[in-house]
Amino acid sequence: MAKTPKGSGDPKRPDKPHDALFRQMMSHPDAVAGELRAVLPEEVAAQIDWTWMQPQSCSFVSAELRARFSDVLFATRWAGRDALVYVLLEHQRRSDPLMAFRMLAYVVRIWERHLETNPDEKRLPAVIPVVVHAGTDGKPWSHSVEVADLIDVEPAMAAALSGVLPRMGFLLDDLATVDAAALLARRPARVRVVLMLLKSAPGNQHLERDLSALIADLITLTSAEVDRVLEYILVVSDTVVGDLLPVIDQLGPEIKEAFVTTADRLRVEGRVEGRVQGLAEGRTAGRAEMLIELLSQRFGPVPTAVADAIRAQSSVRLQEMGRRVLTAASLDEVIAE
Incomplete structure (x- = not known):
């Protein structure tokens, strides 16, 4: 069976790393506000109520397209009126020639949803459509951003x-046209992290260079966001894990532990290549031996069969048992399922 390339977007795969990262990070009002401030005309941005950004729990991208497109919708106020902000991430290899049509279709669906929940409305809220392009080929967007340009008519007829x-x-x-310095000037921190990773992580053999500039930002993320970032890095980049460790070390012991645990889990799930296997297995073996040593100090010599069983456990399972060592009254309590 042919191997599925990383980031290829096979809809049968349970993991969609671009979608997962984008929705995790851009579900925060401050992140969407930061993205909008970067792309909106100043006179429009000045009219938006940035203190009132309400995420809407919906998606307009079909399940079969979710591997290549991710979206978030926010309600806000614009010049005293209701407005909706729709942000779509496009992460296929090349820019989509029909993207303007797709966005028109999504905007119509947003209006239909609005009218379903507000059946007495006689006017439609403004919808601000934004596309974040993170093409995996690194080339700039090359197609029109207007529906009118897609309609096949003679210029004279179009004018009429x-x-x-x-x-x-x-x-x-278009992230392909924004250099790293400009992205690192964006606000807030989670916007810098997600855009820098979307731009530079896929297929990158030296991601540690880009991560070095994000250390201060990564430390500010929630544990859930850190887990998503680590998973994204391990799944889409081609950087040898050992090269990432000096950067991960600077993020503190908790994030380093999460990194090793995530690497081990992804290896078991078969979602990463052998570049993490040696590290994950080595760290897991080290944890097993440390746990056996702690158990022997507390409860006496560990039976060979028990020691062998401990060495066969996953990193996550070893962590669970390690947390019980100090409070358990017996060896059986530590190793109990």
Whole structure:
């Protein structure tokens, strides 16, 4: 069976790392606000109520496209009126020539949803469509951002029908055209992290260089966000894990432990290549021997069969048993399932 390339977006795979990272990080109002401030015209940004950004628990991307597109929707206030902000991440290899049409379809679905929940409304809220392009080929966006440019008519006919043909466009944040220094100037920290990783992590053999600039930001993330970042790094990059360790060491013992645990879990699930296997197995073996030593100090010599069983455990299971060592009254309590 042919091997599925990392980041290929096979919809049958349970893991969709780009989607998972984007939705985890961009579900925060401050993150979406930071993205909008970077792409909106100043006169529009000045009219948005940044203190009122409400995430909407919905997605307009179909399940079969979720491997290549991710989206978030926020309700806000714009110049005293209701407005909706729709941010779509496009992470396929090349820019999509029909993206303007896709965005029009998503905007219509958003309006339909709004009318379903507000059946007496006679007007539609403004929808601000934004596309974050993180193409895996590293090339800039190369297609139109307006629906009008997709309609196959003669220029003269298009001019004559200018009031009839749809002209909706979208705001484009093309990461291929934004250098690292500009991304590192974005606010807040989680926006810098997610955009830098989307831009630089896939297929990167020396990701440690880019991560070094994000150390202060990574420390500020929640544990759930850190776990998602670590998983994304391990799944999509081609950096040897040993090269990442000097950076991970600077993030503190808890994040380092999470990194090793995540590597071990992904290896067991078969979602990462052999570049992490030696590290994960080595760290797991070290934990097993340390646990056996602690058990022998507390409860006396550990039977050979028990020691062998401990060595066969996963890193996560060893952590669970390690937490029981100081409070357990017997060896059986430590190793109990």
